[in-house]
Amino acid sequence: MRPEFRGSVPEYFRIWIVNLLFTLLTLGVYSAWAKVRKQRYLYGNTRLDGDSFNYFASARAILKGRILAVIVFFAYALLTELYPLSLWAFLAAGLLLLPLILVRALRFNARMSAWRGLRFDFPARVRDALPLYLGMPLLVVATLGLAFPWFISKHKQFVISHHAFGISPLGCSMPVGKVYGIYFRAGLIIAGMSVVAILGTAMVSPVVVLLPQAGWLAFLLPVLAIYIAYAFAYAYLQARITNLAWQSTYGAGVRFSSTLGAIDLAGLYISNLLAIVFTAGLAVPWAVVRTLRYRVENFTMLVSEEVVHEASPELLNISATGQELGEIFNVNFGV
Amino acid sequence: MSSLAAHYFDGQHARRHEVTLVLSGGMMKIVGREVDAEFEARRVRISTRIAAAPRWIYLPGGGACVTEDNEGVDRLVRERATQRVLHRLEAHPGFAVLAVALVAALFWVIVDRALPFAAARVAEHIPMEAEATLGREALAGMDQFWLQPSQLAPEERTALAGKLESLAALAGEAPGYRLEFRASPVIGANAFALPSGIIVLTDELVKLAQADEEVLAVLAHELGHVRHRHVMRRLLEGSAIALLVAGVTGDVASATSLAAAAPTLVLQTKFSRDNEREADAYAIELLRRAGIAPHHFGAILARMEAQAPRGPMLPSFLSTHPATEERKALSGEH
Numbered sequence: 001m002r003p004e005f006r007g008s009v010p011e012y013f014r015i016w017i018v019n020l021l022f023t024l025l026t027l028g029v030y031s032a033w034a035k036v037r038k039q040r041y042l043y044g045n046t047r048l049d050g051d052s053f054n055y056f057a058s059a060r061a062i063l064k065g066r067i068l069a070v071i072v073f074f075a076y077a078l079l080t081e082l083y084p085l086s087l088w089a090f091l092a093a094g095l096l097l098l099p100l101i102l103v104r105a106l107r108f109n110a111r112m113s114a115w116r117g118l119r120f121d122f123p124a125r126v127r128d129a130l131p132l133y134l135g136m137p138l139l140v141v142a143t144l145g146l147a148f149p150w151f152i153s154k155h156k157q158f159v160i161s162h163h164a165f166g167i168s169p170l171g172c173s174m175p176v177g178k179v180y181g182i183y184f185r186a187g188l189i190i191a192g193m194s195v196v197a198i199l200g201t202a203m204v205s206p207v208v209v210l211l212p213q214a215g216w217l218a219f220l221l222p223v224l225a226i227y228i229a230y231a232f233a234y235a236y237l238q239a240r241i242t243n244l245a246w247q248s249t250y251g252a253g254v255r256f257s258s259t260l261g262a263i264d265l266a267g268l269y270i271s272n273l274l275a276i277v278f279t280a281g282l283a284v285p286w287a288v289v290r291t292l293r294y295r296v297e298n299f300t301m302l303v304s305e306e307v308v309h310e311a312s313p314e315l316l317n318i319s320a321t322g323q324e325l326g327e328i329f330n331v332n333f334g335v
Numbered sequence: 336m337s338s339l340a341a342h343y344f345d346g347q348h349a350r351r352h353e354v355t356l357v358l359s360g361g362m363m364k365i366v367g368r369e370v371d372a373e374f375e376a377r378r379v380r381i382s383t384r385i386a387a388a389p390r391w392i393y394l395p396g397g398g399a400c401v402t403e404d405n406e407g408v409d410r411l412v413r414e415r416a417t418q419r420v421l422h423r424l425e426a427h428p429g430f431a432v433l434a435v436a437l438v439a440a441l442f443w444v445i446v447d448r449a450l451p452f453a454a455a456r457v458a459e460h461i462p463m464e465a466e467a468t469l470g471r472e473a474l475a476g477m478d479q480f481w482l483q484p485s486q487l488a489p490e491e492r493t494a495l496a497g498k499l500e501s502l503a504a505l506a507g508e509a510p511g512y513r514l515e516f517r518a519s520p521v522i523g524a525n526a527f528a529l530p531s532g533i534i535v536l537t538d539e540l541v542k543l544a545q546a547d548e549e550v551l552a553v554l555a556h557e558l559g560h561v562r563h564r565h566v567m568r569r570l571l572e573g574s575a576i577a578l579l580v581a582g583v584t585g586d587v588a589s590a591t592s593l594a595a596a597a598p599t600l601v602l603q604t605k606f607s608r609d610n611e612r613e614a615d616a617y618a619i620e621l622l623r624r625a626g627i628a629p630h631h632f633g634a635i636l637a638r639m640e641a642q643a644p645r646g647p648m649l650p651s652f653l654s655t656h657p658a659t660e661e662r663k664a665l666s667g668e669h
Contacts (some may be wrong), residue, residue, distance in 0.1 A: 013384045015425045017434040031582060037385055037425075044388030051351060051387050052344070052401070070578065077574035080471050114350060117344025117399045137610055166349065185572045211632045282376065282435065309349040311397075 001303060007045035009286050015041055028070075032063035042288075046296060047116060056119075057112040063262045076235040095137060110163060121312050124162035132158055153179040156245045165251070167311045172249045182240040189233045197225030215279035228270065235266035244301070253305040259298045268294060339407035343370050346397035352586075356392070356400060358411050361393075365400065372398070375608075381412050384422045394498040418618055443580070446602060451609065454571040458564035463511055466566055470531030474515065477535070484517035485538050492516050498547060499554050505624045512561045524639050526553045527562035552622055552632035559617030564612045569603075576602045592651055615662055636662055 019034035036059045080087045103126050119135040136151045153174040160172035201221050239260035246258035265334040268291055275283035342363055343354040354367035365375045374394050382391040393399040402408060414422075448589045472636045485492065496514050498615050503512065512532040519525075524540040534557045536550070544550045560566075580599050640659045656662075 010428075014428065014431040015386060017431050017438060018421075018425045021434045021441070023440050023582065028578075029343055037383075037421075040382070041385050041388050044385065046385065054391060054401075073578065074574055077577070081570050082465055084468070084472065116349040117346050117401075118349040192573060276584060281598075284584060311347050326351065 001030065001049050002300050003046055003296045004047040005289075005293045006048050007042060007289055007292075009289050012038075012041060012286040012289050016288075020190065028066075029063065032066055033059040034063055042292060043113065046292075048301065053114050054114040054117075056111055056114065057108070061108075095134070099133040102125050102133065103129050106159060106162070108260055116167070117310055118166045118311050121164045122162055122168070123164060123312075124158070128162070136176070137203060149179045149183040150176055152183075152241065156241065157248075160245060160249050166311045168252045168307065168309045170249055172245065174245060174248050179241065182237065182244070185203045185240075186233045186237045189236055190229055193229035193232060194226070197222065197229055201224060225277070231269050231273075232262070232266045235269055236262040238262075239265045252309070253302070253303060255302045255308040257300040260295070261298075270329065337407075337410055339402055339404045339411065341365075341392070341400040341402035341404070343367060343400050344398065346399060354400065356402070363394075365394075370662070376412075379412075381408060381414075382416045382585060384414065386422075386425065394495070401555075424519070445615070446605075450572055450605070451534055451576055453576070454568045455563070457571055458567040461564075461567055463564075466531035469566075469625050470529050470533045473529045474533055474535070477529075478517070481521045482517040482519050482537075484518065484533070486518050487516055487538055487541060491541070493549060495541070495547065498551055502551055502555060503558060504623050505559070506562065506621055512558060513532070524642055526557050528557040528565070530566040532561045534561065540635075540639070543642060544635055546623075546631065548627045548631040549635035551625075551627060552629075553635055554619060555618035555621045556614045556632070558621065559614030560610065562617060563610070563613055565614070568610070569639065572606050573599075576606075604655050608657050611662075615657075633662065633664075 015037060019030070019037055022030040023034050036055070037059055039055040039057070043055040047290040069163050076090055080090060103122070106121055107122040107124075110120040113120045132154055136147070136154065139147045153176050155174045157174050160170055163170045198207055204221055239262040241262055243258040249256050272283070272287035272291065276287060337358040339358050341354055342350040344408050345352075351590070352367045352370050354365050354370050357364040357366065358376060361376050363374050363379050365372045365374075372394075380393040384390060384392070384405055386477045387403070387405060389401045389403050390405055392402070392408070408660070424434075499514060512534050515533055515535045516538070518536055518538040520535060520539070522539075522545040524537060526534065526536045526540055528534050534554060536554065540553065541550055576599055580602075615632075618632060622629050624633065638660055
């Protein structure tokens with residue numbers, strides 16, 4: 001069965017702009033309430049087998065996390081600039097805290113999400129994450145990045161297989177060889193498109209020489225060309241890795257399938273970007289809705305036997321700090 | 336008595352039950368084929384209304400009902416006034432148009448007024464010593480790549496340093512600056528303010544100037560950067576802008592990197608131009624107080640521009656300095 005997204009752009013735009021207004025008026029404090037309202041709209045309009053999802057997070061918990069995140073952000077921005085050596089301290093602290101932040105963020109997000117009145121869960125403990133997230137970065141550096149695809153496959157596997165719906169766990173085993181194949185082809189895409197970009201820029205350069213007023217184009221074109229190459233490679237990785245991850249995932253009586261297309265996704269990213277830049281940000285809600293709709297429509301849950309999933313008995317309170325710290329530094333743990 | 340159709344979940348099993356909710360006499364009844372329960376209505380919590388998204392009715396004991404009949408829920412239980420207003424604002428197309436205008440205006444006020452003001456106040460409270468490492472490394476880096484030891488006669492240097500000192504003394508609160516003489520065939524005639532109040536003056540500028548007053552005018556401009564703590568303010572404003580832009584575009588994770596970089600760049604060059612204007616105004620005020628005609632400033636700027644190697648032309652919104660024409664007009668040069 002396929003989920004569907006019933007939200008509409010005009011509806012989401014109205015919610016987005018009103019919440020942005022209040023966020024600016026309150027110098028950011030309202031952003032936590034804004035996040036909850038926007039998430040509840042998006043979750044509530046996403047349906048699977050006729051039932052919508054539900055988002056529970058409390059704005060207060062998110063606000064606490066955001067205040068901490070803003071403090072950490074300013075400390076990072078100022079100190080690394082004033083005392084460049086402190087960058088290493090921040091990197092070390094970030095690396096050491098990564099397992100903690102990752103586990104808490106995923107747990108918070110999972111527990112705040114529900115379907116058919118049943119919460120998701122992420123019962124992994126921080127110590128389960130330690131070997132992977134402390135050891136792997138060292139291995140990746142030691143192998144000059146060759147271990148990176150392996151790390152990514154282990155990371156996806158860790159994230160998915162520790163998720164549970166109620167007490168029904170998910171399992172996941174990613175074929176590492178296929179992940180390497182995907183990264184290799186992404187490398188080819190970057191290399192190939194860079195050659196095209198360089199040739200294209202070289203062809204334009206005579207125009208720039210003839211028209212000195214257009215000199216700034218000489219800066220813009222290579223940046224643009226590299227961005228497009230990067231966007232395609234990124235979209236390719238996203239699409240193929242996500243598809244592979246879901247194909248390798250199984251749960252009680254269910255399997256999954258994901259059919260994201262690399263070219264569709266790249267087109268989505270680039271058109272989102274252009275629309276956002278040329279509307280001074282007003283296209284953000286449109287970009288959010290169409291991206292979510294595309295992702296939702298390319299996901300399928302294959303049910304082989306009816307299982308009535310049960311709730312997890314212990315659902316403790318958990319602060320939002322982990323999640324929001326992850327969010328502000330643009331760490332996307334999702335799959 | 337009022338009732339509405341809903342789906343009931345017991346919170347223990349992911350199984351949907353079709354039910355009817357009935358509210359009567361302070362009790363909420365949930366009746367379906369396999370469900371028959373009753374709760375005190377005041378212990379039931381109802382999720383706030385957001386557009387047409389389904390509403391959740393959380394029951395004591397962990398069960399919940401969900402319904403798309405938003406109107407029905409509103410008839411059943413009256414929402415708090417703030418929630419009703421919020422929903423009405425979010426649903427009203429006219430208010431959305433107004434909100435776009437208000438957001439644009441607020442954005443402008445924050446970027447043009449509030450942020451520079453706040454950054455200036457905060458920067459005042461951060462001691463100059465905080466920039467010491469940064470200043471030392473910036474100068475060392477420039478020395479390595481672009482600067483050479485000054486070839487000016489020691490007497491000439493002492494004379495210029497003395498004149499700058501008496502000029503700075505006129506500013507009342509003397510900014511803690513340090514004047515450094517360097518030669519730089521690469522950079523040419525120029526002066527710049529580095530972190531921690533280091534002012535670098537190139538031999539080429541001294542040679543280009545037709546009078547000491549012209550050199551002093553440029554140095555007064557650099558003093559303006561030091562006095563107004565532009566290095567620290569650029570840092571603070573840059574971080575705040577990054578946060579602001581991420582707040583708007585952060586919803587679209589895939590697009591953020593570049594969608595956030597472009598406006599950040601444009602806004603940062605705007606701050607840079609504002610800082611230059613502030614330093615210009617400071618210089619002209621200082622020159623007036625010292626009895627130096629401000630046209631010296633315009634004259635040396637014009638000569639520096641004429642002599643500088645012409646880089647690629649940038650549109651004004653990406654330029655770090657205001658147009659020289661504007662700056663000459665400011666100093667009374669026509």
